Amino acid sequence: MKRSNKETCCASAARRRLNELPSGSRGVVHHIETAETALHRLMAMGLCVGREIKVVRQGNPLILGLLGARIGVSSRLAHHVVVQPSCCGSTRDCQS
Amino acid sequence: MESAGKRAMRVALAGNPNGGKTTLFNALTGLRAHTANYPGTTIECRLGRCTNGASGIELLDLPGIYDFNASSEEEQVALNALQGRSAEFGAPDGVIVVTDATNLSRSLFLISQIVEMKLPVVVALNMVDLAEAGGIRIDARKLAAELGCPVVPVVARTGHGLAELRAALRQMKPPAPREVCGGCDGCRFKTRYAWSDAITQRCVEHAPRPASRWTERIDHMLTHPVLGVAAFFGVMLGLFFLIFSLASVPMDLIDGFFSHLGGWVERTMPESDLRNLLVKGVIGGGGGVLVFLPQICILFFCISLLEDTGYLARAAFVMDRLMRRVGLPGKAFVPMLSAHACAIPAIMATRVIEDKRDRLVTILVLPLFSCSARIPVYSMLAALLFADNAWRASLVFTGAYAVGILAAVGVAFALKRALLKGESRPLVLELPSYKMPSLRTAALLMLDRAWVFLRRAGTIILFISIALWALATYPKSEPPKEAVALQQQAGQLRARGATKDADEAQAQANRLTAHAALANSAAGRIGHYIEPVLRPLGFDWQIGIGIISSFAAREVIVSTLAVVYGVGEDVAEEDPESLYDSLRRAQRADGTKVFTPATCVSLLLFYVLAMQCLATQAITRRETNSWKWPALQLGYMTLLAYGTALVAFQTLRACGIA
Numbered sequence: 001m002k003r004s005n006k007e008t009c010c011a012s013a014a015r016r017r018l019n020e021l022p023s024g025s026r027g028v029v030h031h032i033e034t035a036e037t038a039l040h041r042l043m044a045m046g047l048c049v050g051r052e053i054k055v056v057r058q059g060n061p062l063i064l065g066l067l068g069a070r071i072g073v074s075s076r077l078a079h080h081v082v083v084q085p086s087c088c089g090s091t092r093d094c095q096s
Numbered sequence: 097m098e099s100a101g102k103r104a105m106r107v108a109l110a111g112n113p114n115g116g117k118t119t120l121f122n123a124l125t126g127l128r129a130h131t132a133n134y135p136g137t138t139i140e141c142r143l144g145r146c147t148n149g150a151s152g153i154e155l156l157d158l159p160g161i162y163d164f165n166a167s168s169e170e171e172q173v174a175l176n177a178l179q180g181r182s183a184e185f186g187a188p189d190g191v192i193v194v195t196d197a198t199n200l201s202r203s204l205f206l207i208s209q210i211v212e213m214k215l216p217v218v219v220a221l222n223m224v225d226l227a228e229a230g231g232i233r234i235d236a237r238k239l240a241a242e243l244g245c246p247v248v249p250v251v252a253r254t255g256h257g258l259a260e261l262r263a264a265l266r267q268m269k270p271p272a273p274r275e276v277c278g279g280c281d282g283c284r285f286k287t288r289y290a291w292s293d294a295i296t297q298r299c300v301e302h303a304p305r306p307a308s309r310w311t312e313r314i315d316h317m318l319t320h321p322v323l324g325v326a327a328f329f330g331v332m333l334g335l336f337f338l339i340f341s342l343a344s345v346p347m348d349l350i351d352g353f354f355s356h357l358g359g360w361v362e363r364t365m366p367e368s369d370l371r372n373l374l375v376k377g378v379i380g381g382g383g384g385v386l387v388f389l390p391q392i393c394i395l396f397f398c399i400s401l402l403e404d405t406g407y408l409a410r411a412a413f414v415m416d417r418l419m420r421r422v423g424l425p426g427k428a429f430v431p432m433l434s435a436h437a438c439a440i441p442a443i444m445a446t447r448v449i450e451d452k453r454d455r456l457v458t459i460l461v462l463p464l465f466s467c468s469a470r471i472p473v474y475s476m477l478a479a480l481l482f483a484d485n486a487w488r489a490s491l492v493f494t495g496a497y498a499v500g501i502l503a504a505v506g507v508a509f510a511l512k513r514a515l516l517k518g519e520s521r522p523l524v525l526e527l528p529s530y531k532m533p534s535l536r537t538a539a540l541l542m543l544d545r546a547w548v549f550l551r552r553a554g555t556i557i558l559f560i561s562i563a564l565w566a567l568a569t570y571p572k573s574e575p576p577k578e579a580v581a582l583q584q585q586a587g588q589l590r591a592r593g594a595t596k597d598a599d600e601a602q603a604q605a606n607r608l609t610a611h612a613a614l615a616n617s618a619a620g621r622i623g624h625y626i627e628p629v630l631r632p633l634g635f636d637w638q639i640g641i642g643i644i645s646s647f648a649a650r651e652v653i654v655s656t657l658a659v660v661y662g663v664g665e666d667v668a669e670e671d672p673e674s675l676y677d678s679l680r681r682a683q684r685a686d687g688t689k690v691f692t693p694a695t696c697v698s699l700l701l702f703y704v705l706a707m708q709c710l711a712t713q714a715i716t717r718r719e720t721n722s723w724k725w726p727a728l729q730l731g732y733m734t735l736l737a738y739g740t741a742l743v744a745f746q747t748l749r750a751c752g753i754a
Contacts (some may be wrong), residue, residue: 042524044205045526061413061416061417063527067199068199069526072525
């Protein structure tokens with residue numbers, strides 16, 4: 001994995017909440033704020049710290065790309081997920 | 097494994113939602129399946145016997161689960177059944193985990209927990225065809241070694257791999273012990289996913305191909321906040337139209353069949369109470385039940401197709417934001433739309449709503465949407481209000497539908513605020529890839545729903561139709577003097593050969609007799625009794641009889657009014673115009689017109705909002721497992737209807753429109 005590349009490339013990007021990321025952006029889950037029970041289902045579907053996710057479509061509800069599946073998530077819930085964005089929006093520039 | 101003891105070996109089908117569990121269940125059991133309830137709940141389960149070489153194994157189709165920590169009532173019920181916590185069911189003897197091959201790492205999260213149960217396990221790796229099309233290749237043998245249990249690639253839709261699956265079922269044994277969650281402190285999700293990710297890396301080759309782009313492209317439109325909603329309305333309108341139009345052919349056939357049957361009984365049996373009971377009560381009531389079947393069948397067939405393709409998830413997604421303003425989930429829209437055809441299949445369709453409270457609120461407000469049974473009533477009242485103006489008459493219709501919708505939305509809002517409080521659970525909904533739907537699954541679901549309806553609701557409806565017939569027939573009374581005189585006159589006319597006049601006189605005599613019989617029956621007496629309560633609404637005792645008989649079924653009022661105002665039932669059916677004319681001219685004892693504009697409006701509003709359909713109550717009882725909720729439905733709707741009609745009538749009268 002091109003770890004070092006990614007770290008230097010994306011170190012400057014500020015962490016954002018999941019419901020604030022623009023459509024098409026990718027990122028890595030940094031932490032999840034509350035232990036709200038509704039989040040448990042998302043976590044059971046693969047949303048862990050360190051997981052790579054993609055915002056397929058922003059909105060309320062938004063569409064999240066997680067482990068190859070597309071999941072509709074309400075904005076209110078997505079607010080609790082803090083993501084470290086990959087600074088590059090497409091896979092062409094940043095192989096991760 | 098040999099079946100030990102009396103009970104056949106029972107194997108549960110577990111797995112993530114959208115993994116093809118039900119398709120696999122249907123493929124393995126075909127028609128040898130039936131629907132039962134999880135003990136003490138309204139949640140249904142499908143039980144069936146395997147065919148072809150694995151017979152002797154009973155399969156239990158569980159609702160989809162993601163995790164052993166349930167986040168919904170359905171998941172909890174599935175888990176109880178899986179872990180053998182329900183006393184009546186007992187633990188299963190084995191588990192088939194139906195796994196979506198395109199989503200293996202997520203499924204492994206659940207598989208890790210199932211494997212730890214130490215029950216015999218077989219992993220059915222479903223949809224391998226789709227996986228391969230997407231460039232995903234899974235080494236089933238390696239995976240089996242990692243998991244310690246057999247892994248059988250299948251394609252449930254085509255039947256590929258089923259023979260191997262049945263063979264694996266016959267040789268099920270507990271998996272080799274695996275400790276996935278070591279220690280379990282810290283994020284248990286993380287531990288299991290670490291395990292799952294590792295296995296996925298070892299067993300799956302992923303070379304993504306653009307095959308899945310279709311889903312993305314279609315979704316781009318269907319999940320768009322504006323386009324998606326428009327598309328959804330289009331689909332729903334199409335569904336509604338289909339139910340309305342396609343169903344009318346078999347419905348007419350059923351109606352025709354039962355009238356012929358009734359006619360035949362009338363001709364062959366001598367005049368007697370028993371004959372009357374058979375014709376009006378049993379045959380009439382039975383026909384009244386079966387006539388719902390075409391709509392139910394079409395609705396569920398289409399819902400199954402829509403769900404199979406994956407479209408319903410998009411619909412729920414796109415309607416979610418709008419529906420949340422009322423406090424309901426997006427999925428509630430499907431039953432709400434089909435309630436405009438008939439509330440009964442709509443109430444049955446609320447099972448797509450996961451949250452129990454949301455489902456209950458939806459069921460409680462569905463009858464407020466104007467169903468097709470109200471149409472004859474609307475037609476009659478529109479004609480009475482605006483005899484010559486078709487434009488205004490159609491406004492009456494639109495207004496009536498709008499009132500129903502507004503009332504439903506309002507009551508839903510109020511219910512969620514007051515009685516069934518609670519924030520709707522935030523949306524977490526998987527949008528599966530689009531797939532070709534299975535006609536077989538749709539047909540099986542349709543048959544199942546139809547049978548459930550007949551078995552549970554059908555009996556109640558039939559029973560109550562008979563009860564209402566009795567109310568309108570007993571106590572009997574002598575034909576009035578005028579009728580007797582007319583009958584004699586008819587006899588004399590016939591003797592002289594003036595058959596036409598004789599027939600007319602006889603018909604008139606029959607009408608008078610029917611009118612008197614109804615007025616003196618229990619229903620008629622109740623009508624008189626409640627008249628003081630109805631007068632503030634502008635109704636009299638005759639309309640009262642109509643309303644009472646309508647509590648069985650709404651459209652009955654048209655034929656009841658025909659009898660009550662002495663026009664005759666057959667005339668009402670064949671020539672509604674003459675019925676409308678008679679009603680327009682109808683006068684009270686003091687000479688004032690009965691159907692004044694104010695009365696018509698108030699009666700219309702009453703019919704928009706009142707709960708007048710025992711079939712609906714029967715289904716509500718069945719779907720909620722208690723009489724409390726149908727009673728609440730009846731109570732609040734009656735109050736709402738009464739109050740609205742009262743306000744309308746008094747306001748109109750005060751404004752001088754008597």
